[in-house]
Amino acid sequence: MSERSKPSSERRKSPVEPENIQVEMCSIDLRLQILSQVPFFAGLTPKEIQDINSRFTEQGFGPGDTIIYAGDPAEHLYVVAAGKVKLLRHTLAGKDLLIDILTTGEFFGSLQALGDAEYPDTATAQTTVCTLVIGANKFRQVLEQYPGVTLRVLEITANRLKSAHEMLRQVSAYSVEHRIAYTLLKLAEKLGEEQETGLLIQAPLTRDDMAEMTGTTTETASRVLSQFQKEGLINSGRQWIAIADLDRLKEMVEE
Amino acid sequence: MSERSKPSSERRKSPVEPENIQVEMCSIDLRLQILSQVPFFAGLTPKEIQDINSRFTEQGFGPGDTIIYAGDPAEHLYVVAAGKVKLLRHTLAGKDLLIDILTTGEFFGSLQALGDAEYPDTATAQTTVCTLVIGANKFRQVLEQYPGVTLRVLEITANRLKSAHEMLRQVSAYSVEHRIAYTLLKLAEKLGEEQETGLLIQAPLTRDDMAEMTGTTTETASRVLSQFQKEGLINSGRQWIAIADLDRLKEMVEE
DNA sequence: CGCTGCCTTGATCTTCTTCAAAACGTGTGG
DNA sequence: CCACACGTTTTGAAGAAGATCAAGGCAGCG
Numbered sequence: 001m002s003e004r005s006k007p008s009s010e011r012r013k014s015p016v017e018p019e020n021i022q023v024e025m026c027s028i029d030l031r032l033q034i035l036s037q038v039p040f041f042a043g044l045t046p047k048e049i050q051d052i053n054s055r056f057t058e059q060g061f062g063p064g065d066t067i068i069y070a071g072d073p074a075e076h077l078y079v080v081a082a083g084k085v086k087l088l089r090h091t092l093a094g095k096d097l098l099i100d101i102l103t104t105g106e107f108f109g110s111l112q113a114l115g116d117a118e119y120p121d122t123a124t125a126q127t128t129v130c131t132l133v134i135g136a137n138k139f140r141q142v143l144e145q146y147p148g149v150t151l152r153v154l155e156i157t158a159n160r161l162k163s164a165h166e167m168l169r170q171v172s173a174y175s176v177e178h179r180i181a182y183t184l185l186k187l188a189e190k191l192g193e194e195q196e197t198g199l200l201i202q203a204p205l206t207r208d209d210m211a212e213m214t215g216t217t218t219e220t221a222s223r224v225l226s227q228f229q230k231e232g233l234i235n236s237g238r239q240w241i242a243i244a245d246l247d248r249l250k251e252m253v254e255e
Numbered sequence: 256m257s258e259r260s261k262p263s264s265e266r267r268k269s270p271v272e273p274e275n276i277q278v279e280m281c282s283i284d285l286r287l288q289i290l291s292q293v294p295f296f297a298g299l300t301p302k303e304i305q306d307i308n309s310r311f312t313e314q315g316f317g318p319g320d321t322i323i324y325a326g327d328p329a330e331h332l333y334v335v336a337a338g339k340v341k342l343l344r345h346t347l348a349g350k351d352l353l354i355d356i357l358t359t360g361e362f363f364g365s366l367q368a369l370g371d372a373e374y375p376d377t378a379t380a381q382t383t384v385c386t387l388v389i390g391a392n393k394f395r396q397v398l399e400q401y402p403g404v405t406l407r408v409l410e411i412t413a414n415r416l417k418s419a420h421e422m423l424r425q426v427s428a429y430s431v432e433h434r435i436a437y438t439l440l441k442l443a444e445k446l447g448e449e450q451e452t453g454l455l456i457q458a459p460l461t462r463d464d465m466a467e468m469t470g471t472t473t474e475t476a477s478r479v480l481s482q483f484q485k486e487g488l489i490n491s492g493r494q495w496i497a498i499a500d501l502d503r504l505k506e507m508v509e510e
Numbered sequence: 511c512g513c514t515g516c517c518t519t520g521a522t523c524t525t526c527t528t529c530a531a532a533a534c535g536t537g538t539g540g
Numbered sequence: 541c542c543a544c545a546c547g548t549t550t551t552g553a554a555g556a557a558g559a560t561c562a563a564g565g566c567a568g569c570g
Binding site for chain 2 (some may be wrong): 031057062089091092093095097099111116119121143144147150151153154157158159160162164165166167168169171173174214215216255
């Protein structure tokens, strides 16, 4: 859809946009717009949104910054206003698990731990990121005041639960090849952007990230992706992947 | 805690209670008691519970019966009143994934699919089971009428999400041995009952079930459990497992 | 008493990990 | 603007973990 004027020469330069966000970009006018786009605030009146907005503060992060640490007291809920956030869970062996890549309008933080006192996951900024922050107690007040919001948060959480189960099924029953194909589709669905090189996943994505999302090693992920490239399923380079043959990839996953 | 008068001879007869429930057991008086024990109705007044109770109907199932099929239209929410329910997700290869074993007070069904039209999982009765059933729309009305209930349902769902992520981490980063140890601990925590033979998991549990919970094969699960038995970590027989050395098992998982 | 599931054990084979090393891309500082 | 350095990616070869195939044993039940 989005026409981008690039010559697309034979040089394999990363087509991923660097996300031109200044850290201080969460301007007041933008905040309202973003909050009204957040799935669980959609449907509220402008006045209500303004009310809710006033309870959030904002916070910016640079690429690589850690926003919350797993194990820290779960005191805040974050909404991604701009940029991409990696949500990951550590393992003892240092072999982390990349649970999700969050984008504008998605939340993370204290919610996963509603009944719990600590963040279960670590969140790091994958790009320059602007977040809206609210204290856990304040957010609870919002939920109590706007039952419709609670219901929508519940829906979202239920959906996340469903995809977690789906991923679980993938990891326990299917081959690495299958899982990578599946993960690519999911990523494309969420972050995909039509380009000359194919359906590009709009996020800096290393082989290591792919490995952590699919429960395998960097080397194996690299091998499989190289294979996919050879077969013409994808185009990829350093920190980017674009899907060249969506249909065939879907076939692989469904068979 | 619970003293049971059994000679515990050398015969390895299953110590798992057969759950003496008649299918028609959900008597009206019992229903109220059970509903008030359901985590997300706890805290309501008796009158409110009575109101909610009137919206549920009851339904019994025998061991092996399928209560809902994955893929069917998600029209009902079920609360387990008595018995054990297996929640599982199918894979194409026939290699199913056992997501959870639900016990009294837990729910399943249309909630996982709040935003969705179909049940994502299949639920089967592992024992004789008595359930309380409510239509998805009716339940939504309950949620709208009692915001506190919504909040509690959200908490529970958030917790389930957390354990799904935890399981995901297990499967992608640890060995089968580790995963089985972990799963045994989780099961014991939930269904454990002190007995002479150890901390018994109160549910008929086949090697196959264990395999499906840990993402491995029946044979491998059997091998690992035999190994555990040899090492004195567990006692087990046909369709039952009891934990003999809880501390050592915990060590294995934490190391 | 024999049948039907469940459980066990062994041998082989596949998949993936691990270890190692080299090539490549990208941004940096000279 | 070039060359270097660092992090990413690739590829190879050896090894381990677990899957698969196969067969036999055991318990409970009709």
